[in-house]
Amino acid sequence: MLAGASLTLWRGTTCLFEALSFSLPVGSALLIEGPNGAGKTTLLRVIAGLTQPESGSVTWQGSDFRQQLQSGRLRLTFSGHSPGLKPELTTRENLRFFAQLAGQPARVSEVLDATGLGACADLDVRLLSAGQKRRAALARVLLSAADLWLLDEPQTNLDTAGRRFVEQALAAHLADGGTAVVAAHQSLDFGSAPVTRLALGN
Amino acid sequence: MAVRTDTGSRDAAAEPALGLLTLFWVILARDLRVGLRRWTDASNSALFFILVVTLFPLALSPKAEQLRMIAPGVLWIAALLATLLSLQLLFRSDLEDGTLEQLLTLPYPLGWMLLAKTLAHWIITGMPVVLMAPILAITYHLPATALAVLTLSLLLGTPTLSLLGSIGAALTAGLRGAGVLLVFIVAPLMLPVLILGARATDLALGGEDPTGPLYLLGALLVLALSLAPIVAAGAIRVSAD
Numbered sequence: 174m175l176a177g178a179s180l181t182l183w184r185g186t187t188c189l190f191e192a193l194s195f196s197l198p199v200g201s202a203l204l205i206e207g208p209n210g211a212g213k214t215t216l217l218r219v220i221a222g223l224t225q226p227e228s229g230s231v232t233w234q235g236s237d238f239r240q241q242l243q244s245g246r247l248r249l250t251f252s253g254h255s256p257g258l259k260p261e262l263t264t265r266e267n268l269r270f271f272a273q274l275a276g277q278p279a280r281v282s283e284v285l286d287a288t289g290l291g292a293c294a295d296l297d298v299r300l301l302s303a304g305q306k307r308r309a310a311l312a313r314v315l316l317s318a319a320d321l322w323l324l325d326e327p328q329t330n331l332d333t334a335g336r337r338f339v340e341q342a343l344a345a346h347l348a349d350g351g352t353a354v355v356a357a358h359q360s361l362d363f364g365s366a367p368v369t370r371l372a373l374g375n
Numbered sequence: 376m377a378v379r380t381d382t383g384s385r386d387a388a389a390e391p392a393l394g395l396l397t398l399f400w401v402i403l404a405r406d407l408r409v410g411l412r413r414w415t416d417a418s419n420s421a422l423f424f425i426l427v428v429t430l431f432p433l434a435l436s437p438k439a440e441q442l443r444m445i446a447p448g449v450l451w452i453a454a455l456l457a458t459l460l461s462l463q464l465l466f467r468s469d470l471e472d473g474t475l476e477q478l479l480t481l482p483y484p485l486g487w488m489l490l491a492k493t494l495a496h497w498i499i500t501g502m503p504v505v506l507m508a509p510i511l512a513i514t515y516h517l518p519a520t521a522l523a524v525l526t527l528s529l530l531l532g533t534p535t536l537s538l539l540g541s542i543g544a545a546l547t548a549g550l551r552g553a554g555v556l557l558v559f560i561v562a563p564l565m566l567p568v569l570i571l572g573a574r575a576t577d578l579a580l581g582g583e584d585p586t587g588p589l590y591l592l593g594a595l596l597v598l599a600l601s602l603a604p605i606v607a608a609g610a611i612r613v614s615a616d
Contacts, residue, residue: 221480224616245391245482255473261412262405270405274481276392313477318392 174198175321175352180219180229182212189215190373193229197354199320200347201367205356211374213356214253214325220354221251221323233321248275250317253325256310260299264290264309267298272316280316288312288338303330315342322346322353328361340364391482398483399491406495416464420457421503427453428511439516446515447525447576454504454529455569458536459558461500465493465544466611475548475615486604489611493541493604494534501533517580524579524589528572531592538599539564545610568595 176196182189189212197203205213218224220231222239231238233247241247258267265281272278285294288308293301298309307330314322322343328336343353344364355361393401410417431449432442469475469492478488508529509522517525543561547553575588 221476223476223479242480242482243484248482249480251476251480253473253476255471255476257473257477259405259409259472259474261409266405266408270401271477273401274393274398274483 174234175203175220175354176232176235177220178230178232180216180231181227182215182219182224183227184212184215193371195369195371197352197369198367199352200350201352201369202343202347202363203354203369203371204361204363205354205371205373206358206360207373208358213358213373216373217251217323217325217354217356218253221249223251247321248317248319249321249323250314250319251323252310252314252327256298256306257313258298258306258309261297263295263297264301264305264312265294267309268312268316271313275316275318277316277318284312284315288315289335304332304335307331308335311339311342320351322351322355324353324355326357327355328357328359393483395484395487399487402488402491403495406492407498410495410499417499418503420461420500421507423460424453424457424504424507425511427456429514432514442515443517443580446512446517447521447573447580449515450508450512450525451529451532451569451573451576454508454533454572455536455562455565457504458501458533458540458565459562461496462537462540462544462557462561463547463554465496465541466548466614467544470548470615475611479612479615484608485611486608489541489545489607490600490604493537493607496541497534497537501537505529505533521576521579524585525576528575528585528589528592531589531596532568532572535568535592535596535599536565538596538603539568541607542603542610545607545614547614548611549614568592571595 174196178194180193181191193216195203205216207213215224219226222231222242233241238247242249265285268281268285269278272281285291288311290305290308290312293305298306301309311327314324327339331339340362343355343361344366346353347363347366428450431445435441435445466475469478479485481488505526509526512522512525540561543557546560547557550556571588571592575585575592578585578588
């Protein structure tokens with residue numbers, strides 16, 4: 174269970190959200206919706222523990238989020254605007270690093286093929302197109318073995334097949350007992366998984 | 376396209392996948408690889424070091440006596456400036472390409488990961504300086520004992536400079552045009568290392584016992600190793616916010 178309690182965050186003189194609360198049972202998804210600048214990314218970063226809210230707290234299974242993260246009881250993966258990949262390294266080298274950190278280096282080739290990156294696995298990431306970078310970031314998510322996925326606009330720059338793949342991956346993750354928080358401006362099809370919608374910016 | 380998201384490891388999620396030593400090695404190896412691919416950046420501080428050290432004899436006098444006298448100071452100042460020059464690159468690219476966000480959301484101690492990154496940075500930018508120093512010092516007519524002490528003092532001192540610098544680099548990673556600010560933050564912290572390093576070499580040059588300052592340099596290194604990564608970890612959380 175992921176829960177946020179009375180989260181408040183100001184950016185300069187703008188209040189992005191105030192006394193925002195949500196709770197999300199395991200196996201379900203939270204879809205953060207809203208126009209550009211509504212604070213979707215910021216809320217996602219607050220949940221990831223990257224940005225400190227003015228007040229309020231995020232908890233996982235009833236206890237403090239960062240504590241759970243540092244003790245290893247919670248594994249999360251965050252996929253933001255920046256792909257988190259080194260431009261000088263090849264796609265395979267980048268993904269092998271994250272797979273090692275998650276303890277499953279043997280799955281790199283399999284995930285590269287599944288995300289359609291097999292052909293450019295040994296190209297430097299700086300040579301990839303925006304869509305291919307997004308696919309590589311998605312491959313990193315798949316390799317993370319995380320319980321909680323935090324995805325910021327996961328379908329940006331992707332073609333139709335890529336967008337379908339994101340939805341399939343999310344549905345499979347949720348069916349498998351995972352939890353996901355997705356910030357997006359268009360709606361996603363999560364399959365049969367329960368979805369909570371959270372609209373920001375009004 | 377078949378989708379498989381998990382390998383059944385979710386139940387055993389209480390233990391992080393890697394031990395601390397393996398983690399250290401994995402991060403070190405990756406940063407070394409990135410650093411070598413970006414060799415033009417990496418060679419900057421070594422070239423700068425060579426340049427500064429070779430300019431002094433040209434501008435002052437080429438007399439052996441005089442060169443020998445200024446050698447400890449010149450070599451140590453050049454090493455310090457070369458370190459300062461390289462520091463801006465330490466965490467900047469990690470912040471820009473999102474690597475830092477990834478490290479911050481991992482179930483591993485952040486300070487430990489930053490220590491691995493700082494060591495990789497020292498191997499790429501600091502070690503070439505240490506290796507070149509005795510060769511360049513020959514042109515300053517330094518005797519063999521002083522050469523050995525100079526190299527040893529740089530070997531003990533430059534990692535301390537990199538560790539101190541990692542604090543400033545972590546504080547200023549998110550700022551635009553923070554180069555000069557970074558120098559002003561860390562340079563005062565680096566002065567004891569400069570004083571002790573140059574003093575040790577100077578003592579050896581005069582035929583005296585340099586062990587006192589060398590021990591102190593070692594002590595500073597241990598202190599920086601144990602404290603700097605913790606401070607840098609706190610600073611990088613602020614920079615990534």
